[in-house]
Amino acid sequence: MPHSMTGFASIAAEDEGCNWVWDLRSVNARGLDIKIRLPDWLGGLEEPLRKALKASVARGNVSVSLKITRRDEAGQSAINPDGLERALAQLTAIAAEAEARGLRVAPVQPSDIAGMRGVLEQRAMTDEDTAPLLTRLAKDIPPLISQFQASRAQEGAALTHLLSQQIDNVAQLVTAAEGVLPARQDAQVAGLQAALARVLDNSDGADPDRVQQELAILAVKTDVREEIDRLKAHIDAARSHLTSEQPVGRKLDFLMQEFNREANTLCSKAQFKELTTIGLDLKHVIDQMREQVQNVE
Structure with missing residues (x-):
């Protein structure tokens, strides 16, 4: 199930004469951007922390901070x-x-x-003092990231549920679009016949076969079966992505562009009130989906 790019985790602990609080959170981003804020006097912790985050997170603007206060007099x-x-x-x-x-x-x-x-300012500890503290702080990294990932997974579950509903809405609208095609075809035939009659009535020596051929070409240009078939394929792909355990945010984002392209083409070709209405409803649901997909890792 996809994870959200939004997440939060916090751990408070004490040891080695210090109290500290970890804060780990993330928001949406195109790629992975990790910002780490540690006390200036504390070295040797940023590299393993960054490595652990890169191994666990694929996308998001991630920020980590560590605030430490010392209980002993030397650390005041x-x-x-x-x-x-x-x-x-x-x-x-x-x-x-x-x-x-x-x-x-x-x-x-x-x-x-x-x-x-x-x-x-906090008095810096000596190198001798920081070694045990670093060892203790390093033990917080796995549970901190685990809590963070649980938060992103919980948010991802909510996103997946919402996106699934929206995909179902798209599927219903595509089915409805298929349902109006026979009526649309009848209306097109009647319109083409009326247009043909007008042309023949107002043309001197017009070739009826040639006119019918041109009108048939127009009918082919307004055919929407291909757009409907592609929308069905996109629906299947979207549902498949929502069951994946891998990061799929980029794939879903691209898929939303394809959904929107087909909906736009459907509307431009519609030339039938009921189909135009369905196409506009499709665009509305797809826009809602695109907003939610921006949160998916």
Whole structure:
């Protein structure tokens, strides 16, 4: 069953004097784009994480983040002198501009300054300290991806159910189109006979056989049996893709283009009210399918 490109997973744990939270999520994308955000002082984890994701995910804009806080005193936040200097300079400039415009600025509390970006930073651990932590964090990767894939599979099941219903609607409309073909043919014959009569009545020495031949060519050009047969083939292909265990999003996306092409041709050839109505309904359902297919991996 196809997976959705939308998914989410989160793992919170603690060990080695630290608390941490993994966040893994994805949204739609044409290909696979992985963005990983890890603490700057933590090295050696990005490569195995990226490798594991590439082995599990075929498409999607995937983002992973890891936030770690240390419980021990050595890991507490420390003031970043450069960050503090920038923050104070910004506050001074804001206060000066406000005063120049006649605005009163409330006193700034130390906690307000501490909360500004870059003022506080986590003290980096030594290489000795990070080795056990890296080993522990690496153990989170398989269950994190497993939870993530379960989320995508659940969303994929919902997508598959919806797409199956829409494909059934397309099949019903194609059957309805076949059903009106006899009436359309009768109307075409009557129209061609009337056109032939008008031509013969208003032509001097026109060759009836030649006129009938030209009208027959027009009838062939408006025949829609080929479009209906192709739509049936597309329906079978779409149903087959929805039972596949492999990523089929690109195939379904291409198939939607083919569905739309045949529906457009059907409408342009219709020349019969009932068939035109069915063709327009087909285009509406196909547009709905195309929207959903954009979410399939």
